Amino acid sequence: MRTPPNEAVATDTVDEGAGPERTCVLSRVVRPKDALVRLALGPDGQVAPDVRARAPGRGAWIGVDRRTVDEANAKGRLKGALSRAFKTQALEIPSDLGERIETALRQHALDRLGLEARGGMLVNGAERVEAAARQGKVHLLIHAADAGADGRRKLDQAWRVGGGGPAGLEFPEPRTILSMALGRENVVHIALTDAAAARRVLSAIARWRAFIDPDAGLDGGDAAGPDAGEQIRHEGNA
Template sequence: MVVQGEFDTTDEPEAIGGRASPLRRCIVTGEVRTKDGMIRFVVAPDGSVVPDVEERLPGRGHWVAADRAALAKAVSKNLFSKAARRPVRAGPDLPDRVAGLLRERCLELLGLARRGGQAVAGFEKVRELLKSGGAAMLLAAVDGAEDGRSKLRALAPGLPVAELFEASAMGAALGRDLAVHVALAPGRLTERLLAECHRYAGFAPGQVSNIQLRTSAGDRNQTTN
């Protein structure tokens, strides 16, 4: 919970090119990335470090690459205090808190995609959408059979595939008991879900493959496999 009061509203030193720019510098590695590969943090009035995964909280932001090891280092080396130029508190549970928030955000977006008619579940429905060329992203349950996942991936080589969630979690987001295979049609929600899955993959077991991201100041496309 964020303690009520005023946040530090001074400019963000990690912003490269001003607040409107998508580029930020990681306080751990010093690397410049676009925001879709990073996590924003702010310091609450009580001096605690608060994750701002939706990038909406007021105040001066401090950015860390979306990577569990990088965030753990920021905590253990007291790098948030260094970036804030004053003592702040970042507990050792911060990486787990961020992972939980990102997971929740991904599944919420999946639910929104279902309600918006952009998501279908079930092997046959997913296969038909893939065969028609109408899919922009595929989700495969981490506890699903590899045989089924392989068959669907073969229908759309190069399609982004996220393998991060259990069948029960995806099913709950889609209003059913289980969902082993899910495909999403093109659209803004799918783009947002893909970006959030990429960030979550830095904190949880699993992977997101065949995703194109701009991760550096040079805006180079990088494919993750």
């Protein structure tokens, strides 16, 4: 991912100095709120994920992975933490809250891609992606989880030639899901051609990936190169 003139931007970590900060109710770690997941308390006392941070009322924030959430929920530690955060004991935490958070983060990432596609901020199709990459117009390169190795290598090389990152980002879902998200046929490779759009997409994917598999990294385990630790610059969850 890059910004003109060839300035490396974000691939797998959050910019710790970006935006308002919040404290995870479980780990007590303070991080930018865009790196955390907000939980909202409904009028019926039900706790639900609010990944866009738009629900009214008091919120609580978590910055741990799904396994930690599930364990804390099963042992009652999550209820204690949320009771303190919401300042009430009258709350109900679904037993499958971790799954609901994962589903919400996944949908947010897919919706973000769909919005950028409708806004004309990305291109797909191997030939179009390769041309844009070689011309230095690509700010983020994404491969479907089931993309072929040869296709990935070819487009990764084109991106490097154009001054981009060392390798594209593996999306956690296959081409069928990407195709539905974009409303297009056979979407295997995606190139974000707008810097702000690339940051928004990367931010959404980063939160999702950190929640489902924090050890894999954004590239899904593939080598991301020496620049993979550069900071993400968030532009909010708009």
